[in-house]
Amino acid sequence: MAKELKNFTKRADNYSQWYNELVVKADLAEQSAVRGCMVIKPYGYAIWEKMQHQLDKMFKETGHQNAYFPLLIPKSFLSREADHVEGFAKECAVVTHYRLKNDPDGNGVVVDPAAKLEEELIIRPTSETIIWNTYKNWIHSYRDLPILVNQWANVFRWEMRTRMFLRTAEFLWQEGHTAHATREEAEAEAIKMLNVYSDFAQNYMAVPVIKGVKTANERFAGALETYTIEAMMQDGKALQSGTSHFLGQNFAKAFDVTFMNKNNEPEYVWATSWGVSTRLMGALIMSHSDDNGLVLPPALAPIQVVIVPIYKNEEGRQAITEKVLPIVDEFRKRGISVKYDDADNRRPGFKFADYEVKGVPIRLAIGQRDLEEGTVEVMRRDTLEKETYPIEGIVEHVVAQLDDMQSALLKRALANREARTIEVNTYDEFKEKIEQGYFIMAHWDGTPETEERIKEETKATIRCIPFEGDNTPGVCMVTGKPSARRVLFARSY
């Protein structure tokens, strides 16, 4: 059984299959009976809860409040902003009826044709429209601004090809929607929240990200600018991990939301929206995990330390338990989430394999000889290295190891990204390198046409125009026309 758990496809053999198997074997999620929708299992959800908790804290620290808006959006609302409806119409789940009835032919229940809605309702693919329709009533004067609201919610986009966490029809996310009196303030808000996402990714997920702005082609439907954080997965592909949009006055105009400024003149309100989703789970899983299973950064691990006793009989178990319980207490006092697994129905070898697959950062094992010698075996999930350590002072040691592991994971992911990020100057080299899985910094002439051609020919997209890094002008690798600076190309999830 232990062996079976570890019987993974290897990353090198088939990265995509390795990921799919890992999600299931680590008990994070599974496919549901509803096309494209997953069940997030308790262990997976516990990780998501830790993410939510930290993000929510960061949103509140930056002055945001939570609220809740309706799940269903009148179809006509979607049409108000032209780009927006263009972007989402093709993936809308549509509610057309509000009642079932017994089938007159006796085949269970059928949709009651008499209960047809006058106007169809759309399950929110995102909430700009319903929220700006609401803000219209909240905003009259500059005194009502800014509005800094966030919502934790489920959304639905009828995607044709789905993958657990990375792209599902229903997903969980947060969507911030803010309203401002000036363009400058809204732009600053969009950048501020991108920085919150980037801090979260790096300091909690241990995932380094590249911040930048999307090209017009890749913008959110209805935005003037879309800012993004892009992370590299272990196969060299990019995962867009969070976006923050400067919406200008588009939604204010679509929903006629104006305010009286300090000079008592009406003006349209400026907007942002920003979101991260359960997709972050995908980024977390793919950034750190290995051929033995999940590797979790301590900051987001539901169980940070597991202690497994190894005993021959009940007496042996009791002796170990007596020694271990005060240690468990000490961990808890330090705010470390610890599990003492003395369950009798699974053998230590099975437990070891299971916690390894589940990515528990530190495993302590303690047997009869350890008791006698006052030692404990410590295993770190990231390095898989074992050491024997004195029981005295084990808590301090483990706390230091957790800290060390958190930064080691970030460092490793950063090193991986640096090793797979290159500058390329010719389109031929680009085509060759993109096949091998690289982040490629290359010159581009700034036109959607060239961008589109590269995408068609290589499946690579411009992930972003980075905020930082080399901004020397050059010439486009494809057309030879002038380029303002190198941009980041990659294949992506």
Added chain:
Amino acid sequence: MAKELKNFTKRADNYSQWYNELVVKADLAEQSAVRGCMVIKPYGYAIWEKMQHQLDKMFKETGHQNAYFPLLIPKSFLSREADHVEGFAKECAVVTHYRLKNDPDGNGVVVDPAAKLEEELIIRPTSETIIWNTYKNWIHSYRDLPILVNQWANVFRWEMRTRMFLRTAEFLWQEGHTAHATREEAEAEAIKMLNVYSDFAQNYMAVPVIKGVKTANERFAGALETYTIEAMMQDGKALQSGTSHFLGQNFAKAFDVTFMNKNNEPEYVWATSWGVSTRLMGALIMSHSDDNGLVLPPALAPIQVVIVPIYKNEEGRQAITEKVLPIVDEFRKRGISVKYDDADNRRPGFKFADYEVKGVPIRLAIGQRDLEEGTVEVMRRDTLEKETYPIEGIVEHVVAQLDDMQSALLKRALANREARTIEVNTYDEFKEKIEQGYFIMAHWDGTPETEERIKEETKATIRCIPFEGDNTPGVCMVTGKPSARRVLFARSY
């Protein structure tokens, strides 16, 4: 403006209208553009978050884990359990299509008829069916049991008459779904969670509740027993505040979920489900609030203490601020959520009225003379009593007042309920008293027919057969037939 805020309908004049106005004026929620769906505004959502946080803690302390299941349920799943579909079919929102397209006639977007689903999907009105379809794959042996899972989610029931928080088409809730090897264990779980709800209602919401079991008529669709907590609102009507269902093997049979017991024989799994929703917000609001606005128990108040400075000029404000900031710090250290409102764009009178309407438990006001005399004015929201108190020791004093207010609210609500709970022995007296708004303990012959007749003739229902209280047998007030014990009748929300 201050006056306008307080210009409420009085409870005595029109309790129902008072409630509707209060929800809006206290900035808790508002109607949305979608029929029957509300927008929960930041202040209302902050209260719900405090409820969620505490309940979630209590669920985890009793061994439950959170997970997430799909929003949409295949229509055929609903039909599997006969009572269940009977109970929910009439209020199902039905998704029939998955795409919009541009109207060929140029009128915005229309539903794409080519994108019709083979099987319609229902927005979950509750999740037993999709969850038990999932549990089928999780449960094989007695070793896989119990499963103790909870989900925080939105659900949708197409209600014809809606009222904010009390009955909305979409609402937020938690739904626990547990699976057990034995009938006894499942029954014990259902009761355990009812007790968790009752503890929460009494100790956090300061709402006393009567625990009991529903009659067959009032059972959850698909349950063998439904346990309930019933609270009395200030108008003497009952509000069902939480239910916990013993589902027997109904859903296991409907979804063919069996396990191998210790004797290696297959058995159907035993189930419970239990839920509380944003309806609790309605219970909270209606239990304590008065003609001046919301009254919140300190344990669930987003702002527990507000401090309002009263000053003539900037210098005066600064002098007060200097005195107040260390007090604010001290409150925070004590875990008290405090707001120092020195905003310059609203006058103190307006602030007083606003915080009163919003139910902030303690208001401190401090002016020039207070500074000189080392005092502060303290107002308690429940009693509206003001006192002048020395600034020295104010934090201790306020902490004690908050504790006192928490228990005073429960006591008051309990006294209100006791004053309006009576025993009645004749149907004539019953009809008279029910008009006046009472919880009536009366004998009933145990038949659905008599229950139905009483409901039709008086609009009163049996809220529950209480676990506690007088269980002397008697005769039914309507039919004169034997009655096992008095049951609780009331009109209800």
